[in-house]
Amino acid sequence: MLLIHCPYCKESRDQSEFSPAGEAFIARPKSPEGISDEEWADYVFYRTNHKGNHWEQWVHTNGCRKYFLVERSTISHQILQVAPFGARNSETEL
Amino acid sequence: MTSSKENLIPKFASTFQPLIDQEGYLVNQSDLSCHEVVGKSLAILRTSKDHEKSKKDAKEIWDVALPKELSMTTNSNGVQCLWISPDEFWLLHSQQQKADIWNKIESLTIEMSMVDNSAAYGVLEFNGGKVNKLLSRWMSYDLNGSLNSGKVVSTTLGQAPVIVFRTAEGKLMMMVRHSFSHYVAGLLKDSAKRV
Amino acid sequence: MQKKYSWYSLLKAGLNDQDWDQAIPLIQPKSKYDVIIIGAGGHGLATAYYLAKECGINNVAVVEKGYIGGGNTGRNTTIIRSNYLRDEASSLYEHALKLWEGISEDLNFNVMFSQRGVYNLGHSLQNMRDIERRVNANILNGVDAVVVDANEIKQQIPIINTSKNARYPIMGASYQARGGVARHDGIAWGFARAASMLGVDIIQDCEVIDIEVEEGRVKGVKTTKGEILADRIGCVSAGHSSVLAKMAGLRLPIESHPLQAFVSEAMKPVLHTVVMSNAVHGYISQSDKGDLVIGAGIDGYNSYAQRGSTKIVEHAAAAILELFPIFSRVRMNRQWGGIVDVCPDACPIISPTKVEGLYFNCGWGTGGFKATPGSGNVFAHTIAQDKQHPLAEPFHINRFTTGGLIDEHGAAGVAH
Amino acid sequence: MRLAQHPSHQVDYSKSLNFIFNNKRYKGFEGDTLASALLANDALLFTRSFKYGRKRGLMTAGVEEPNALVSLEIGGRYTPNLKATEIMLYDGLSAVSASNPNAFDLRAFIKPLHRFMPAGFYYKTFIKQKVWAKVEGRIRAFSGFSKAPTVEDVDVYDHIFHHAEVVVIGGGAAGISAALEVLNNSQKERVILVDERNQLGGELFNEFSSDEAAKTWLKDSVNRLLSFANEDSERFTLLTQSTAYAWHDQNFIEVLETITTAESLTSSEPQKARKIVHRIRAKEVILATGAHERPMLFEANDLTNIMLSQSVRRYLHEYGVISGKKVVIYGNNDSIYSTAKDLHVNDIECIVVDVRSSDNPIEIVSELKDSGVKVLQGYSIVKALGSHRVKGVEITQTKLQDNNWQVFGDTQTIICDLVATSGGFNPVVHLDCHNGAKTYFDEVSQSFLPQQERDNREVCGAVAGAGAWQDAIIDAKNKAQFTLNALGAVSKLKQEILSENYSNYFNVSQFFTPKEILNKQKVFLDLQNDVTTLDVALSIREGYRSIEHIKRYTAMGFGTDQGKTGNINGIAVAAELLEIPLSELGTTTFRPAYTGVDFGAMAGREIGDFFDPQRYTTIHDSHVASGAEFEVVGQWYRPWYYPETGENMHQAVHRECLAARTSLGMMDASTLGKIDVQGSDAREFLSRIYTNAWMKLAPGNCRYGLMCNEKGMIIDDGVSTCINDNHFIMTTTTGGAASVYSALEMWLQTEWSDLDVHLNSVTDQYSTIAVVGPNARKLMKLLCQDVDFERENFRFMQWRQGTVCGVDARIMRISFSGELAYEINVEANYGRYIWDQVAITGEKWNITPYGTESMHVLRAEKGYIIVGQDTDGSMTPMDVNMSWILAKDKPFSYVGRRSFSISALSAEDRLQLVGLLTKDSSTVIPEGAHVIDNKGKSIGYVTSSYFSPILDRSIAMAQIQGGLAKIEETVLVKIVQKKQGLKEIPCEVSSSVFYDIEGEKVDGND
Ligand SMILES: Cc1cc2nc3c(=O)[nH]c(=O)nc-3n(C[C@H](O)[C@H](O)[C@H](O)COP(=O)(O)OP(=O)(O)OC[C@H]3O[C@@H](n4cnc5c(N)ncnc54)[C@H](O)[C@@H]3O)c2cc1C
Ligand SMILES: NC(=O)c1ccc[n+]([C@@H]2O[C@H](COP(=O)([O-])OP(=O)(O)OC[C@H]3O[C@@H](n4cnc5c(N)ncnc54)[C@H](O)[C@@H]3O)[C@@H](O)[C@H]2O)c1
Ligand SMILES: Cc1cc2nc3c(=O)[nH]c(=O)nc-3n(C[C@H](O)[C@H](O)[C@H](O)COP(=O)(O)O)c2cc1C
Ligand SMILES: [Zn+2]
DSSP, rough: OEEEETTTTTTTGGGGGGGEEEESSSOOOOOOSSSSHHHHHHHTBBOOSSEEEEEEEEEEETTTEEEEEEEEEEETOOEEEEEEETSSSSSSOO | OHHHHOOOOOOOOOOOTTTTOOTSEEEEEEEEEEEESSSEEEEEOOOOSSSSHHHHHHHHHHHOOOOOOOOEEEEEEOOOEEEEEETEEEEEEEHHHHHHHHHHHHSSSSSSSEEOOGGEEEEEEEESTTHHHHHHTOOOOOOOTOTTTEEEEEEEEEEEEEEEEEEEEEEEEEEEGGHHHHHHHHHHHHHTTOO | OOOOOOHHHHHHHHHHHOOOOOOSSOOOOEEEEEEEEESSHHHHHHHHHHHHHSSOOOOOEEEEESTTTSSSSGGSSSSOOOOOSSSSHHHHHHHHHHHHHHHHHHHTTOOOOOOEEEEEESSHHHHHHHHHHHHHHHHHHOOOOOEEEEEHHHHOOOSSSOTTTSSSOOEEEEETTOOOOOOOOHHHHHHHHHHHHHEEEEEOOOOEEEEEEEEEEEEEEEETTTTEEEEEEEEOOOGHHHHHHHHOOOOOEEEEEEEEEEEEEEOOOOOOOOOETTTTTEEEOOTTTTTTEEEEEOOOOOOOOOOHHHHHHHHHHHHHHOOOGTTTTOOOEEEOOOEEETTTTSSOEEEEEEETEEEEOOOTTTTOOGHHHHHHHHHHHHHHTTTTOOOTTGGOOOHHHOOOOTHHHHHHHHHH | OOOOTTOOOOSSEEEEEEETTTTTTEEEEETBHHHHHHHTTOOOOOOOOOTOOEEEEEOOTTTTSSSSSEEEGGGGOOEEEGGGGBBBTTEEEEEEEOOOSSSSHHHHGGGGGGOOOTTTTTHOOSSSSHHHHHHHHHHHHTTTOOOOSSOOOOOOEEEEEEEEEEEEEOOBHHHHHHHHHHHHHHHOOOEEEOOOSSTBBBGGGGGGTTTTHHHHHHHHHHHHHHHHHHHHHTTEEOOOOOEEEEEEGGEEEEEEOOOOOOOHSSOOOOOOOOEEEEEEEEEEEEEOOOOOOOOOBBBBBTTTTTEEEEHHHHHHHHHOOOOOSEEEEEEESSHHHHHHHHHHTTTTTEEEEEESSSOOOOHHHHHHHTTTTTETTEEEEEEEESSOOHHHHEEEEEEEEETTTEEEEEEEEESSSEEEEEOOOOEEEEGTTTOOOOOOEETTTTEEOOOOOTTEEEEOOGGGOOSSSSHHHHHHHHHHHHHHHHTTTSSSSSOOOOOOTTGGTTTOSSSSOOOOHTTTTTEEEEEEEEHHHHHHHHHTTTTTTTTHHHHHHHHTTTTTTTTTTTHHHHHHHHHHTTTOOHHHHHOOOOOSSSSSSSSSHHHTTGGGGGGOOOOOOOHHHHHHHHEEEEEEEEEEEEEEEOOOOTHHEEEEEEHHHHHHHHHHEEEETTEEESEEEEEHHHHHHHHHBBOOOTTTTTTTTTTEEEOOOOOEEEEEEEEEEEEEETEEEEEEOOOHHHHHHHHHHHHIIIOTTTOOOOOEEEETTEEEEEEESTTHHHHHHHSSSSSSTTTTOOTTTBBBEEEETTTEEEEEEESSSSSEEEEEEEEEGGGHHHHHHHHHGGGGGEEEOOOOHHHHHHHHTTOOTTTTOOOOOSOTTTTTTTTGGSOOOOSSOOOTGGGGGGGGGGGSSSEEEEEEESSSOOOOTTOEEEEEEEOOOEEEEEEEEEEEEEETTTEEEEEEEEEEGTTTTTTEEEEOOGGGGEEEEEEEOOHHHHHOOOOOOOOOOO
């Protein structure tokens, strides 16, 4: 059971209050009609699925209901950092 | 043919009405009680992007200051304002105030959103030395260490989403979704047998 | 040449203390093979076996980063059935089930395939509609299936709770009599032994750390035991598929999630069939050793850790007690997790890729054990002929671009 | 045999208890375990072994016990597979061996065949599927230990959450010392100490006879702990009989506390929990779990009364019990001398056999020799004698040369009736490894020790390799200082000095694994699974060389003891045979549960009614009063139908449907999800979410919308109401409410944070009562006077604010039945009142409450879909013939739209939703039946099928490949299940609208 720090509640809470919401930084294409089927499929279905440090989205379902970003190791389950949504848009950004 | 209906007095049933005893208790035993608080109304305020403006509007309508994370404020009329999320605040006020307040809201042009959710939640009050013992059977939150007076927390009781806040030492309030009231009452009564 | 297993060989061994041959010989990799299979789970080993046996390609290496069968093959609840909803899926799984029925003999290795029947329970009206739909589809496809009601279930499984007052009362079930369970390790070892008898090199403790691609063609792999070359490479690495794809510069429509299971302490036989409930997330059978083998639901987050959240396991225990209240005082002995490769439409990918000579067989998610022989079989043909085996055609990776999803979710729910 | 009472004894000789074991009566004392009490009664045989049917007795005194499995009690308290060593005795206890040692056992009888049944036997036999199918059942009959329970558990189980700054696992010298150090040096930090035994002290009682200081220290320390527990209960929690069984991510530790005492087991008071799972979230963990002893290997080392040396000591010291008169103590480390000393002090004859040579004289050896104990150094036991109970041992000389043990010289026989062995110690690292930490092999102590560095945890005492109890205490204090420092409670670390031979206090020699012994028959590694050294050797020869393969091929460590005594020896044997160091081979994976956890305890109270929340509308009690049958939708209990006396479902539904079609029906629609959408971009938001247009919907109006996911598949539908330009109320399906709400939040927060929109769930705020039927307007006029209900003033798909029976209401004129219908939304607290008023007022039109079943029929007559029944996550709006709901000219590419242009989504042979009319109007097709083509292949299936009372015929909806192009064609529905009566039903493909095709009914009659 993970212990997750919610950047909005500013408190660590049990995993049972949260729901995982998939890989982070998958932006909806700005003009879906303007891109190829491959690009659309990439957005809808394809994932990087990192082994190692992985940015993902969680939502504090039974708390403040905010979505936020978590960098977590998919090997050790250690949480390296959390960030409010929009605080960053890619893995490498500081 | 119309008058018959107009003379009716609507029957209000509180959230826990079918589940409480005659004094309003769900649980009433030594050093542990839980009763329903009736007569409360709930308004949900979602602030607009312009948080400062919302703060002012809130002050004007409710005469409350918006609280910081996981805390609450109370105004002189006893309106309690609970922090739920950075842009969401719950205002607990008495049923008598409700009509006035909503009239006022409708007369103002505000950018934030306001929703009356009074019937959606029931309010329980817990008293006694064994409250944490009871609740820790169903809540992962650190009741002893972190739920101090004035603190507001949304979390779960079993699988039901609830809001808990401590208004004073030894006194804890809990807000429960109407549809979960049977479930929550069931859990509390069952566990109370063993604390 | 290795010896055949038989009563005679057993007797001889017992009398003379004669050594058995190495079922899985210890082998150092050669520098080049015709085909390299990455991942010695059941699927990878089956692929190698059928390449050698049916496709005439014996110069094959299976490279495995740990020990063979140590991935999901060695940690699953071993439920085998073929009563899938969609024609594409049920044909593939039925192909596998037919192979299961002859596999011990074919491999000369008893994988203890036990056709004790599988119940998929329904707990709501919609569950029952879905079950009817699926069973009817199965029968039309020549797959044995039948809908049974709560009374019939109670007759067959007297210890099950069919009370109408249960939180999720059992309304009925689909039943596949030919379904069952098998020995998880057995299938890996059986394929490994049979494949190595046909000349396949099975190389353990050999992790692929890079896939070498030159001008859009695959060239070989770098491993912890050095470079190994091959013109054709099949990735059959389940939970690690995305990692391998990345080595070749590809991405997959796959996420790796923890899936957990646990066993009880061994008891005298009391449950003689397999019972699954997607609605309450519990799957149970009793192994030939006597332990109850119980599968839980999947965790929602990504992980490569082979462990998951306790709440999921505890929920599974509760679900099992809803179905079998008499197990309340039975104790959980051991709990573990695997890394399952989940595809958006709950169907596998058996497919060539944009890199010439590189094939993937993955995405079996929570339900690929049952497919092991079938998957290896169609994948071997796909690699050997560089052309989708007819049964594999619908499982081409292109379906995510063309929209031809198979969407087994629809009525079959979780695909254990 | 029982000794005179001594201060170290944990049994109370003044309180005797009666119990039954294998149908025989015995006496024991309070404080006994079942094991100690039986030993005291000289009842030594506990079981038959798993594979060979060998008679076995106790090997240990603790949770590591592999043999002594019993079942306890009968009926609702029957419990299988308990270890006799973990059962505290109580009066009236009754237990039965898992496998009766005294019964005839075929497995033992076929002894000559054992050599033909090596590890992997079954892989090599019964290879024909047909043969296997025949024999499997018979083989199965031999499997398993105790019988399964047959009746429901009468006890209950609790879960309790805790939060602590420090959790100390293990209450031996080290754990006690660590807990005290933390408590003494901090102010607020909360500490929890758990120990699986019923007394604190761990192995310390063993020191009492020789060391007064140990006794004093324990007494003082326990008293101090108890005073913390009593005076500062918020800060310190002491849990005994509590096993930490799992350590999960981020220091989430699960502890199983056994509450049951004799009283609660036998009393009928059901309230008290039998066991409690404490779920502890700890900031810091101190692991002080001690060490398990490992046995020595020799032939027939499984005979009864061959025990671990420390266990013999425990029986002696804690229970005053000894099961032999002449004892051989055998091992490879100094601890055997302590055992010898203790036995000798108690006048029990003993001989020490030490595999180590006498090269390095030890003090205690000469001391013992002086006192008359025979000590043989440089000797080893090669074989135990006796048929089931040990009668003697054969020993030979032995020496260590070039790191290889050698056995040489003639054998001698020593007569004895008890053998106590010690092959060194296995630190209890199990928990530490549950979430990924590794062990390392420590050559000095010849053991696998916990990973050295790890965040937020310390290890101390025997688990960290400390030997002497004094060292364990110091080590614990030192480690507790680190913990305090990590918590910020102390800044300057106090560290005391440990003795020099701290980690090899017992001078354990390297594993005693001479080939001569390993090659013998019946040298057991795992007693529970009957795994011998030969099995390991065979496994390796056959190519199963990894320790994980060895485990799986031989089943070593698979049992209820999870190899606590045998695994490490097994690894040593494998390493010896493979000629690689132990460190290279490593251990198998340690997994929860450290010791068994009852399923009931895992589930806690989340069973039965609490398995999943049951959600009710506020009208529920009225439905119950009306005798409704319920259907569970999501977590909601919705009325399914309202049978009147003697009616079955079909009759009730028939009556309900006709009422709604011809006069008046009413339905509780409160469970539909309701989401309040506010903000200046509310319209824009709805336009992006729904497939149709929302920009022009005027206040006072409602509109139906269809929602897709990005794959282009329908996920939900519902009616949304425009309150004003910035305010809408959306409804969703009952089952979809939560997922739709979170999807909407997801879009707003993660993609469209620029939109000014706020969502609030108001599902519970409103009760919704649908009034349906041609007489609905008349009824509404009676119920509500401040709304103009005239047809042209309050049209279909409009809403009005009004007062219904004195209650504020939002009245919507929408219809899911095609009839004139209104939905009254009131604050939920008035829901039941309004429902009852509607029912009373509607009596004159014979208003009839109807449930979900009739709702389904009514909507099907009109061809309205139910998302999830007529669609299944793979249907587009086009597939359900609803292309009309796809806005063509919305500037924003709404969710799912892009996917519609993917080729496969417009393929002609997609499944499409159509109507089906059976040629024989009385035949109702079973739902889920398939439509076939002329080759007999499925081309689709029936999603909904009913008998329509108003049409007096059957109707159905089906998904058929290219169905929309097949309208008016005849197709066959094939019934393929025997019990439904194999047949083919000819049907005409039709539009899915069956009733009131022109839509004239929706205005009702005036
Ligand atoms: C708890 C659980 C329960 C399940 N229950 C069922 C069930 O009841 N019925 C059912 O049909 N299915 C079930 N499944 C699913 C099933 O186990 C899998 O779908 C199936 O076993 C996959 O087989 P595989 O051979 O593809 O993968 P695996 O057995 O996982 O083999 C993949 C191999 O690839 C290796 N590998 C990975 N990366 C590399 C690399 N870089 N280099 C070399 N080797 C590498 C891995 O070490 C592994 O051995 C369950 C799964 C789990 C986890
Ligand atoms: N390792 C050695 O070399 C060795 C060998 C024999 C005896 N000793 C003796 O052991 C003592 C050392 O003290 P110590 O405190 O480290 O060990 P200990 O064995 O005295 O105490 C450990 C305690 O932890 C409990 N425990 C273990 N796992 C548990 C779990 N998962 N949940 C709950 N409880 C659990 C055990 O039942 C035991 O009571 C000294 O008396 C020393 O003489 C050490
Ligand atoms: C079908 C099945 C039955 C199992 N039965 C047992 C068992 O009786 N005892 C046991 O200790 N482990 C049993 N295991 C679990 C394995 O010990 C092991 O936990 C699992 O294969 C995962 O490997 P790992 O724990 O080494 O990561 C079983 C596993 C499977 C797949
Ligand atoms: Zn939060």
